[in-house]
Amino acid sequence: MSSLVTVLLPVERRADRPARQQGVRDHNLAVVLRRIAEAPQPVSRADIAATTGLTRATVSSLVDSLVAGGLVAELAPEPRTGAGRPATGLVVAGAGAGALGVEINIDYVAVCLVDLTGTVRYRSVVIEDQRRLTPAQAVAGAAELVRAALATANLVSLPVAGATLAVPGLVESRTGILRVAPNLGWHDLDVRALLWGQPGLGSLPLTIDNEANLAALGELAAARPDGPSSFVYLSGEIGVGAGIVIDGELFRGTHGWGGEIGHFPVDHAGPPCSCGARGCLEQVAGQEAILRRAGLIAPATTSMVGQPDQGRLLELAEAGDPELLQALEEAGTALGLAVSGVLNVVDVDTVVLGGLYAALGRWLVPAVEREVAYRVIPHAWHPVSVRVSSLGGDAAIMGAAGAVLRGVLDNPAAHLD
Amino acid sequence: MSSLVTVLLPVERRADRPARQQGVRDHNLAVVLRRIAEAPQPVSRADIAATTGLTRATVSSLVDSLVAGGLVAELAPEPRTGAGRPATGLVVAGAGAGALGVEINIDYVAVCLVDLTGTVRYRSVVIEDQRRLTPAQAVAGAAELVRAALATANLVSLPVAGATLAVPGLVESRTGILRVAPNLGWHDLDVRALLWGQPGLGSLPLTIDNEANLAALGELAAARPDGPSSFVYLSGEIGVGAGIVIDGELFRGTHGWGGEIGHFPVDHAGPPCSCGARGCLEQVAGQEAILRRAGLIAPATTSMVGQPDQGRLLELAEAGDPELLQALEEAGTALGLAVSGVLNVVDVDTVVLGGLYAALGRWLVPAVEREVAYRVIPHAWHPVSVRVSSLGGDAAIMGAAGAVLRGVLDNPAAHLD
DNA sequence: GCAAATAGTTTGTTACTTGAACTTATTGGC
DNA sequence: GCCAATAAGTTCAAGTAACAAACTATTTGC
Numbered sequence: 001m002s003s004l005v006t007v008l009l010p011v012e013r014r015a016d017r018p019a020r021q022q023g024v025r026d027h028n029l030a031v032v033l034r035r036i037a038e039a040p041q042p043v044s045r046a047d048i049a050a051t052t053g054l055t056r057a058t059v060s061s062l063v064d065s066l067v068a069g070g071l072v073a074e075l076a077p078e079p080r081t082g083a084g085r086p087a088t089g090l091v092v093a094g095a096g097a098g099a100l101g102v103e104i105n106i107d108y109v110a111v112c113l114v115d116l117t118g119t120v121r122y123r124s125v126v127i128e129d130q131r132r133l134t135p136a137q138a139v140a141g142a143a144e145l146v147r148a149a150l151a152t153a154n155l156v157s158l159p160v161a162g163a164t165l166a167v168p169g170l171v172e173s174r175t176g177i178l179r180v181a182p183n184l185g186w187h188d189l190d191v192r193a194l195l196w197g198q199p200g201l202g203s204l205p206l207t208i209d210n211e212a213n214l215a216a217l218g219e220l221a222a223a224r225p226d227g228p229s230s231f232v233y234l235s236g237e238i239g240v241g242a243g244i245v246i247d248g249e250l251f252r253g254t255h256g257w258g259g260e261i262g263h264f265p266v267d268h269a270g271p272p273c274s275c276g277a278r279g280c281l282e283q284v285a286g287q288e289a290i291l292r293r294a295g296l297i298a299p300a301t302t303s304m305v306g307q308p309d310q311g312r313l314l315e316l317a318e319a320g321d322p323e324l325l326q327a328l329e330e331a332g333t334a335l336g337l338a339v340s341g342v343l344n345v346v347d348v349d350t351v352v353l354g355g356l357y358a359a360l361g362r363w364l365v366p367a368v369e370r371e372v373a374y375r376v377i378p379h380a381w382h383p384v385s386v387r388v389s390s391l392g393g394d395a396a397i398m399g400a401a402g403a404v405l406r407g408v409l410d411n412p413a414a415h416l417d
Numbered sequence: 418m419s420s421l422v423t424v425l426l427p428v429e430r431r432a433d434r435p436a437r438q439q440g441v442r443d444h445n446l447a448v449v450l451r452r453i454a455e456a457p458q459p460v461s462r463a464d465i466a467a468t469t470g471l472t473r474a475t476v477s478s479l480v481d482s483l484v485a486g487g488l489v490a491e492l493a494p495e496p497r498t499g500a501g502r503p504a505t506g507l508v509v510a511g512a513g514a515g516a517l518g519v520e521i522n523i524d525y526v527a528v529c530l531v532d533l534t535g536t537v538r539y540r541s542v543v544i545e546d547q548r549r550l551t552p553a554q555a556v557a558g559a560a561e562l563v564r565a566a567l568a569t570a571n572l573v574s575l576p577v578a579g580a581t582l583a584v585p586g587l588v589e590s591r592t593g594i595l596r597v598a599p600n601l602g603w604h605d606l607d608v609r610a611l612l613w614g615q616p617g618l619g620s621l622p623l624t625i626d627n628e629a630n631l632a633a634l635g636e637l638a639a640a641r642p643d644g645p646s647s648f649v650y651l652s653g654e655i656g657v658g659a660g661i662v663i664d665g666e667l668f669r670g671t672h673g674w675g676g677e678i679g680h681f682p683v684d685h686a687g688p689p690c691s692c693g694a695r696g697c698l699e700q701v702a703g704q705e706a707i708l709r710r711a712g713l714i715a716p717a718t719t720s721m722v723g724q725p726d727q728g729r730l731l732e733l734a735e736a737g738d739p740e741l742l743q744a745l746e747e748a749g750t751a752l753g754l755a756v757s758g759v760l761n762v763v764d765v766d767t768v769v770l771g772g773l774y775a776a777l778g779r780w781l782v783p784a785v786e787r788e789v790a791y792r793v794i795p796h797a798w799h800p801v802s803v804r805v806s807s808l809g810g811d812a813a814i815m816g817a818a819g820a821v822l823r824g825v826l827d828n829p830a831a832h833l834d
Numbered sequence: 835g836c837a838a839a840t841a842g843t844t845t846g847t848t849a850c851t852t853g854a855a856c857t858t859a860t861t862g863g864c
Numbered sequence: 865g866c867c868a869a870t871a872a873g874t875t876c877a878a879g880t881a882a883c884a885a886a887c888t889a890t891t892t893g894c
Binding site: 437438439441442445471472474475478498499500501502503 | 848849850851852853854857858859860861862
């Protein structure tokens, strides 16, 4: 029964808890493991000692524990350049731990199994409109995929450290309850408990979080080690969400609902929104809004979401459909306006367009860049860069699995037994 | 030469630095001192042991160090109720350390000396328009006040742990450089170095930060222990700024410029702003904008800022001047719109109106509450409360001094020698 | 073949928390 | 008035983890 908080913040780093001797070692295990994980090349014990400031003796002892626990592997000593005894290379042992990323979204359910090195060992997606199912049915479908992934992990003897579930809605981080997923029509549901209740999943450490947050984490991991460690990830799907990453940490706010950008006011005279206000970003830059403005769906109907629509959108944009290009120009401008407000508040200077926006990046980026350039106050000193996500539709499940793996890397002591 | 970072983050809590034995004790010293500081009543060693989980032996040892270092004082054992040896009460020793809060603002310079218990030992304000002075002159004026405060500290044998300087502009947290203070007309100035260069101040550990950020910290300390630990503090002066506090920590963003709310777009058809956009919050809810809309100053002129204007504003509002009330209504609505955007992004559910807005709270709060109620998405689950700051004009210097004291409380080991 | 260089291990030391026994100081029953 | 009960605080041996320095292992270069 792993609580959300435990995963997010290792015990020994909390300011109000006393420190113990054991905590020192736990912390240093994490320091050493992180060096090994972040290095592009295999590193030696001596390297680690030099870069961390720990003595070689201590590093040796810590590395021994990590090797014994299966989280680190030693490579055969390779011939070195220069004099001296050759170093034994240390790498993260992929087989040491695995994690599941699970996503229940509007029109698909997906699962992936990733090992400690970040290699995807298994991946499975079922395209099906979840709005037509009850929550119980949707969760049962997800459980089916999870069991298949667990079976695969079992087959290759990969111990699964846990799973994270991504959902398109507001998840209360203290309780894990999904307060509302407007586009699924779900509210006040303990989806995590529901998934836990499925046969075979009761003992799986399970965390739940918002899809945009996890996609942002996925982007963070994918961009390592050269990518930015602070950025705002814009998740464009039916709804519009943002995940804010600052210094490599997801910014959650007090309840875990940080980055609610969908209802940013972009146009006072704009169309009314379900939230009660007018001209919310979602009404201008959401997928349906773009389709509607481009005359591709009738004003009152709901789009058939998913790949078909996104594909059609792309085709028409490629073909240069003037109405669509105009709609994209307006969407990009609105996005730029909204994200400028966010950047001014959270003081970040990279924007990553994800989901649908990544696919439409070619047409959106210029408008976003233009708005950002004169609206973001710090831009003059720290120019804002606007880029496109490299992960595509897998960002959320990759981030979800990555969040679990990160928990292992941040607190390896908990996984040594 | 205390770096900004050192003050903000104790060494042993950084994730990439190795932990040492010494760090355990340093951390536990902080844990114990915090218990003593946060308790409303004097606590005993046994109390601390029970609440922290440390053993009585350890607590005794730690407390001894703190008493020896002058940070904690023992009270005469008071007659207890019930059997057993009476407890020796422990309290934070006010005389253990003091800190200076310094503020250079548009129309005044202020300094305060606060001891470890939060008691103001000395306070001094000089009202003078700083825009007419060169930066060097303004800093020399501030140095004069600082020397007087240091002399007072010396007189009462209060060791000064450091000072924090509050300025109305963007301070780059890595370097401490004031990038721009629009209303002072200053830019790219190392004000901290300037102040350090003044006679008698060279050895004073000095930090610099934005005025709204520090005012927010002041509000946080003043509201303790029952007040909210997460809120957005709106600083209404000539400019409009915000300080964001989340779980008792100031949110700074990547460069320390978090909370730039003054240029939040509130009205696309609004008046042009110096930043190049139209309808920025500052153009509707800044002090000059309110005065202008109420017909109290001519459209093109600059107001004579400061107490005189704020007093006049209050008088007229009390008198029910219809034009002013209309301007305040519009300002409150704009504020509510802007702060709603901020709340949605940073997920906080308390707003504190400070500075001029605190004085005008009676007329602004209803409009802000109205906007927030339907624009903030989490409002339905976690209702947003809008309150008024209790600190008035001293918020920034109190927060500035408090930031230094907090550094002592968070890392007492550094102050024991 | 031997010195220099670099990697990794061994061993005794030091710093800190722990746990249990011990001392101190008070209340309350007899 | 005495003594058991109770609670606060101290002392001290034990355990754990990092450290420093000496030591072993393995290579290059002359």
